[in-house]
Amino acid sequence: MKTKNKSYQPVSPDNQKLISNSDMELISKQHLLEMQSRHTIRDFSDRKVSYSIIENCLRTACSAPSGANLQPWHFSVISSPSVKSQIRKAAEIEEQKFYNDIKKDEWLTALEPFGTHPSKPHLEVAPWLIVVFSERYGELEDGTKRKNYYVPESVGIATGFLISALHLSGLSCLTHTPNPMGFLSKICNRPSSNKASLILAVGHAAENVKIPLASTVKKPFKEVVSVF
Numbered sequence: 257m258k259t260k261n262k263s264y265q266p267v268s269p270d271n272q273k274l275i276s277n278s279d280m281e282l283i284s285k286q287h288l289l290e291m292q293s294r295h296t297i298r299d300f301s302d303r304k305v306s307y308s309i310i311e312n313c314l315r316t317a318c319s320a321p322s323g324a325n326l327q328p329w330h331f332s333v334i335s336s337p338s339v340k341s342q343i344r345k346a347a348e349i350e351e352q353k354f355y356n357d358i359k360k361d362e363w364l365t366a367l368e369p370f371g372t373h374p375s376k377p378h379l380e381v382a383p384w385l386i387v388v389f390s391e392r393y394g395e396l397e398d399g400t401k402r403k404n405y406y407v408p409e410s411v412g413i414a415t416g417f418l419i420s421a422l423h424l425s426g427l428s429c430l431t432h433t434p435n436p437m438g439f440l441s442k443i444c445n446r447p448s449s450n451k452a453s454l455i456l457a458v459g460h461a462a463e464n465v466k467i468p469l470a471s472t473v474k475k476p477f478k479e480v481v482s483v484f
Contacts, residue, residue: 294423296430296471298371299462300382307335309425310384310458317418323406328391329414332444335384339443343387343455344379346439347432351376354435369470378430382457387440388415389450401449411453422458430457 275283314331322328334340351374355364379385390411394402404410422429432455440452 290424291420294419295428295467297428297461297465297467298378298430299465300378300428300430300457301460301462302381302383303460305383305427305459307333309427310386313418313421313425313427314386316421317414320410320414320417322410322414323404326394326402326404327410327414328394328404328407329411330389330391330446330450331418332387332389332440332446333384334387334444337380340380340385342443343385343440344376346443347376347379347434347455348374350434350436350439370468376432378457379432379455381462382430382459384458386418386456386458387444388418388453388456389441389444389446390453391449392451393449395449415454415456418456422456427458428461429459431455432457 310333314333317331318327318329334343355374388411390407391404392407393404396402419429419431433453434455437452440446440455441448441450444452446452
């Protein structure tokens, strides 16, 4: 079996700085408080957001770890009113089918406390939409397919990086997963190797925006964490 020659990049001296345990605890606590202030919203302001801010957040997402470092993701970033309108119309068609499906009664009951409905105005009001695509396989220069590894896990991690970066930059977002999402590949002109994972509506919260009380209730820490 052939193996590739290994080469390594030295870690930057800045990353090797020793931080005391007490300072690390303060940093981690501050980050916790910052992230605990994050909430999903559904009502956006049309206040403009500079693309440079979105780009920095996307660069953060692209720094995420991935299977074999193949980075199996693509982010389609949309501010065009006409494209956002196309996405809203197509998404609402799928959403209406979902809400009309009696087989989804249990799921719809779970959604009731959050006040969701088939109408998705945020897809047009929010200044930016980011469609996250999973790249199921890549292509080499000669056109042959290259398998990507741990695609859902890798894209999930990158999306988490992105949501955190957006929040820490002072922006709000809403994750939206219309099902099926095939229309997004067509609108965003993505190849067959790409499959849409979700839409992120990104911007500033509308004035006097309200957050459903149900969304603030988290499971007890001891219920979701085991320490051995």
